Amino acid sequence: MCPTLRLHGDLTRHTPPPTWAERAKLWCDRIVTYARRIDLRSDTVTQPDETMRVAMSGAEVGDDVLDHDPTMRRLEEEVADRLGVAAALWVPSGTMGNLIATTIHLRRGDRFLAPRGAHVLEAELGSTAWLAGGMPQPLDWANGPGRISADDVRAYASAAAPYYSLTTRLLCLENTHNFAGGTVTPPDEHAQLVAAARDAGMLVHLDGARLWNASVALGVPPAALTVGVDSVQVCLSKGLGAPVGSLVGGSSSFVTEARRVRKMLGGGIRQGGVLAATGLVALERMDDLAADHANAAALAAGLAELGWEVRPPETNIVIAAVPDTTAALESLARLGVLATALPGAIRFVTHRDAPAHDIAEVLRRITAARSPAPAA
Numbered sequence: 001m002c003p004t005l006r007l008h009g010d011l012t013r014h015t016p017p018p019t020w021a022e023r024a025k026l027w028c029d030r031i032v033t034y035a036r037r038i039d040l041r042s043d044t045v046t047q048p049d050e051t052m053r054v055a056m057s058g059a060e061v062g063d064d065v066l067d068h069d070p071t072m073r074r075l076e077e078e079v080a081d082r083l084g085v086a087a088a089l090w091v092p093s094g095t096m097g098n099l100i101a102t103t104i105h106l107r108r109g110d111r112f113l114a115p116r117g118a119h120v121l122e123a124e125l126g127s128t129a130w131l132a133g134g135m136p137q138p139l140d141w142a143n144g145p146g147r148i149s150a151d152d153v154r155a156y157a158s159a160a161a162p163y164y165s166l167t168t169r170l171l172c173l174e175n176t177h178n179f180a181g182g183t184v185t186p187p188d189e190h191a192q193l194v195a196a197a198r199d200a201g202m203l204v205h206l207d208g209a210r211l212w213n214a215s216v217a218l219g220v221p222p223a224a225l226t227v228g229v230d231s232v233q234v235c236l237s238k239g240l241g242a243p244v245g246s247l248v249g250g251s252s253s254f255v256t257e258a259r260r261v262r263k264m265l266g267g268g269i270r271q272g273g274v275l276a277a278t279g280l281v282a283l284e285r286m287d288d289l290a291a292d293h294a295n296a297a298a299l300a301a302g303l304a305e306l307g308w309e310v311r312p313p314e315t316n317i318v319i320a321a322v323p324d325t326t327a328a329l330e331s332l333a334r335l336g337v338l339a340t341a342l343p344g345a346i347r348f349v350t351h352r353d354a355p356a357h358d359i360a361e362v363l364r365r366i367t368a369a370r371s372p373a374p375a376a
């Protein structure tokens with residue numbers, strides 16, 4: 001007998017067993033329930049809500065390529081202020097923001113360092129190498145998942161190297177580190193990494209697609225996590241619910257150059273204020289990320305209770321080790337739960353469109369289906 005029916009039986013212990021019609025209804029209910037998908041593939045799957053749609057329709061706009069769209073300008077100033085940098089530029093995606101920054105920083109014959117599994121290494125189709133021109137050098141997670149050590153940065157200093165060696169020009173940091181499981185680099189460790197890079201004559205770019213999550217998890221302002229960087233990229237379309245938009249920030253001269261490179265890449269958006277308006281709404285929602293973190297913690301705890309091998313999450317990303325990712329994703333999909341695969345693991349990302357009751361429902365479905373606990 002299926003777990004749902006068994007539960008029904010327990011609850012109605014003093015009444016006659018369910019009729020076939022009642023049993024059929026229970027199965028139908030179950031099918032309907034599972035048909036409602038709970039999408040934990042990413043925090044990018046959120047839908048712009050009514051407030052954002054209203055903000056879009058009322059946005060003051062202008063031609064951002066010819067002049068400067070007034071709503072984009074407002075958003076850029078607001079984000080620069082929050083990040084503690086002189087200026088910022090709206091770009092359509094985090095990938096473009098990273099590419100613009102690395103294009104400005106790198107020349108052919110240069111090497112860039114990044115933590116193993118960084119988005120710039122794994123999920124941007126090698127554009128930092130083949131467009132920006134830098135040779136990638138992944139660094140091990142010597143300080144814990146997603147976190148590199150200052151000693152390893154120093155090891156790549158190129159001052160004393162012969163002329164035919166690569167010049168290590170750039171350190172790319174990522175906070176939080178996505179594929180390590182949304183792990184956070186705290187401000188003191190960030191400062192040590194920046195100092196090591198500076199001493200070795202390197203520039204520093206920070207991929208802060210989820211810097212807001214790190215800031216909320218640590219209870220420090222975002223600017224505390226950008227100290228000393230030459231450029232930083234942040235996303236509004238992850239966790240904060242905007243449908244599109246990232247910003248790349250740095251000095252005024254960096255942003256002047258970034259505007260030119262954005263145009264080169266076809267990223268000049270004319271009346272972009274309709275998009276930037278959603279970003280201004282998104283910024284007001286920063287504190288809501290704490291709920292995503294609590295939901296991730298609840299999901300991880302529930303999965304661990306069911307025998308899954310999970311690390312307690314630091315922010316909104318839960319990584320569960322599984323022996324067969326394809327089979328695990330398929331079983332989850334049959335329950336109407338969507339996640340993504342990493343090597344040897346499943347990644348669940350909590351977000352504002354999957355509130356606490358959805359997380360409880362995910363655990364209920366997995367429990368009900370008696371999902372085999374994936375042994376590591």
Ligand SMILES: Cc1ncc(COP(=O)(O)O)c(C=O)c1O
Nearest residue numbers: 093094095096119174178207209
């Ligand atoms: C750490 C990190 N950097 C950059 C990006 C790229 O952002 P986009 O999808 O907007 O290009 C992502 C996307 O998930 C990310 O996780």
